[in-house]
Amino acid sequence: MSQLSGEVKRYAANERWNHWFTAILFVLLAASGLAFFHPAFWSLTAVLGGGESSRYLHPILGVLMFVSFIIFAFQKMGDNLMKSHDWKWMGQIGDVLANRDDRLPEVGKYNAGQKLAYWAMLASMLALMVSGLIIWRQFFSHMFTIEAIRTAALVHAISGVVLILTIIVHVYAAIWVKGTIGAMTKGTVSRAWAKHHHPLWYRSLDK
Amino acid sequence: MATAQTMNIVNRSATTAPMPVKSNPDIAVAKLIDESKCIGCKACQVACMQWNDNRDEIGSTVGVYDNPADLTTKSWTVMRFNEVERADGGLDWLIRKDGCMHCEDPGCLKACPAPGAIVKYENGIVDFVKDNCIGCGYCVAGCPFNVPRISKDDHKAYKCTLCSDRVAQGEGAACAKSCPTKAIRFGKKKDLVEWANNRVKDLKERGYQNAGLYNPQGVGGTHVMYVLRHSDKPEAYNGLPSDPQISPTVNMWKGVTKTVLSWGMGVAVLAGLAHYFIKGPKEVDEKGHDA
Numbered sequence: 364m365s366q367l368s369g370e371v372k373r374y375a376a377n378e379r380w381n382h383w384f385t386a387i388l389f390v391l392l393a394a395s396g397l398a399f400f401h402p403a404f405w406s407l408t409a410v411l412g413g414g415e416s417s418r419y420l421h422p423i424l425g426v427l428m429f430v431s432f433i434i435f436a437f438q439k440m441g442d443n444l445m446k447s448h449d450w451k452w453m454g455q456i457g458d459v460l461a462n463r464d465d466r467l468p469e470v471g472k473y474n475a476g477q478k479l480a481y482w483a484m485l486a487s488m489l490a491l492m493v494s495g496l497i498i499w500r501q502f503f504s505h506m507f508t509i510e511a512i513r514t515a516a517l518v519h520a521i522s523g524v525v526l527i528l529t530i531i532v533h534v535y536a537a538i539w540v541k542g543t544i545g546a547m548t549k550g551t552v553s554r555a556w557a558k559h560h561h562p563l564w565y566r567s568l569d570k
Numbered sequence: 571m572a573t574a575q576t577m578n579i580v581n582r583s584a585t586t587a588p589m590p591v592k593s594n595p596d597i598a599v600a601k602l603i604d605e606s607k608c609i610g611c612k613a614c615q616v617a618c619m620q621w622n623d624n625r626d627e628i629g630s631t632v633g634v635y636d637n638p639a640d641l642t643t644k645s646w647t648v649m650r651f652n653e654v655e656r657a658d659g660g661l662d663w664l665i666r667k668d669g670c671m672h673c674e675d676p677g678c679l680k681a682c683p684a685p686g687a688i689v690k691y692e693n694g695i696v697d698f699v700k701d702n703c704i705g706c707g708y709c710v711a712g713c714p715f716n717v718p719r720i721s722k723d724d725h726k727a728y729k730c731t732l733c734s735d736r737v738a739q740g741e742g743a744a745c746a747k748s749c750p751t752k753a754i755r756f757g758k759k760k761d762l763v764e765w766a767n768n769r770v771k772d773l774k775e776r777g778y779q780n781a782g783l784y785n786p787q788g789v790g791g792t793h794v795m796y797v798l799r800h801s802d803k804p805e806a807y808n809g810l811p812s813d814p815q816i817s818p819t820v821n822m823w824k825g826v827t828k829t830v831l832s833w834g835m836g837v838a839v840l841a842g843l844a845h846y847f848i849k850g851p852k853e854v855d856e857k858g859h860d861a
Contacts, residue, residue, distance in 0.1 A: 500706060
């Protein structure tokens with residue numbers, strides 16, 4: 364058995380910077396977006412300095428988040444294509460949730476849950492960007508019909524919720540699976556973690 | 571309208587708590603616009619800009635009498651001129667005073683995310699409260715009549731107030747006061763409905779078989795009503811919708827969906843918490859022995 368002490372690289376410095384830049388923007392956007400979504404969340408307009416500044420800043424921050432996310436998403440697309448063993452893994456989601464990891468098929472750099480989260484984030488980000496432009500009153504709404512604006516507002520609300528739900532799963536998974544968060548802070552994971560959770564990826568590494 | 575009104579609020583945007591006061595049909599006010607009496611003089615537009623101290627930019631002619639060509643943040647009412655050919659070859663010149671209809675069930679108020687930026691008073695007037703408006707433009711999407719306009723200067727929404735400031739003091743709307751033919755009347759809604767029904771009867775006797783009152787029930791009735799000579803085809807009057815209602819898309823967006831989805835997000839967080847406590851974290855034996 365090979366040496367399992369020590370760490371292996373998972374994310375480069377620029378990738379980690381990009382991830383946290385996107386994450387901070389997501390928090391600001393989710394807070395201000397929820398404030399526009401339901402009156403119960405109205406007090407979250409305080410996060411961006413009040414109702415009017417939230418109205419002004421939300422779409423600008425949204426474009427920034429979209430751009431930083433898309434750069435990251437393009438870099439990671441190849442690693443996130445669903446393979447046959449991923450569908451098998453997904454079929455055993457009960458074992459995943461019950462921590463019966465020994466019964467699961469081997470996975471590569473990302474497991475099926477991570478991959479589906481990737482596609483859910485990509486789809487909702489694209490929907491948010493397009494619909495967000497249409498309802499961006501200050502600069503773009505005058506170019507569209509009222510019916511298009513109504514549809515865009517609905518699409519924006521639903522895809523916003525889809526993104527928030529996906530991020531809840533994403534954050535929970537990072538808390539649940541111990542040894543994960545270091546990948547996005549210091550950039551490395553333990554060899555044992557890599558071999559256990561992502562054996563196909565681990566074996567492909569130049570050790 | 572000799573008596574001052576209380577202007578109690580019965581409906582407030584982005585507010586889930588119920589209001590203590592309900593709409594009161596006994597004091598409901600309305601403006602009745604009798605299209606058959608309108609001569610298109612635009613005195614109402616002048617009175618509106620005078621009372622509300624609005625001075626719109628001087629535009630340019632677009633080939634029709636409409637001036638300005640559309641409602642703006644400073645022109646809260648606009649005369650719409652429509653030339654419609656009749657089946658017998660004649661021409662109808664249909665003039666409609668456009669502006670906020672003051673719906674009993676206002677789509678703007680439903681769509682508005684800012685608490686108290688749009689209110690409806692006990693007497694039925696729908697008003698924008700500038701201090702609370704954030705300029706998002708959701709009211710534009712919510713309105714079935716395409717009325718609200720968002721200012722490029724202060725990013726606030728504007729529309730006809732039905733002279734709520736005058737009504738509070740027992741006065742009628744400025745446009746009604748200025749109208750030289752009394753095509754615009756202001757008063758209690760139930761009195762005006764009765765007056766309109768008589769006028770419709772009168773018009774029918776004079777050959778306008780399709781005369782009728784426009785008080786669309788799809789939005790719960792309106793506090794700006796029209797007597798139309800051709801109420802069978804209101805679209806002829808610059809696209810006045812025959813059956814306006816809050817769009818199903820807006821209802822889905824700002825209806826029960828937003829409450830269900832909000833709970834859904836909360837439940838997702840609690841489900842994660844429960845899973846962690848029941849199944850525990852996924853840990854790897856750092857000594858390197860796979861499970």
